[in-house]
Amino acid sequence: MQMEKLKQEIFILQGELERSKVENENLRAGQMTDLGAVKHIIDFSLQSLHKIITGTNWSIKQLASGVESLHIVAEVLKSTGKISEVEAEKEL
Structure with a gap:
């Protein structure tokens, strides 16, 4: 009787x-899958971040170029204004 219970x-x-x-095996397999998914998400996020950085760099260069163009236009307008003043003084 005791032997049967044992x-x-x-x-x-x-x-x-x-x-x-x-x-335990299922949990380990799940962890590997989870780690693979996390790695995929991290890789995708890094690629997206690099694209954003590249786009931002391009936008900053465009902005700097635009600012330089505005400075040139301002100088041309300033010079034109001075020429107009000199012309007006000559007529008097």
Whole structure:
């Protein structure tokens, strides 16, 4: 009788051990999948960040070029204004 109980307990414990092993393997496989997904997300995010940086650099260069053009236009207008003043003084 005692021996039968022990055999049943051993059988139950072996079943639990097998379920634990399967669960452990599934968790490990899930972790690998999760790590793979995280790596993919990080890679995608880095690529997107590089595209944003490149676009921002291009926009900054465009802005700097535009500012330089505005300075040139301002200088031309200033010179034109001075020429107009000199012309007006000559007529008087």
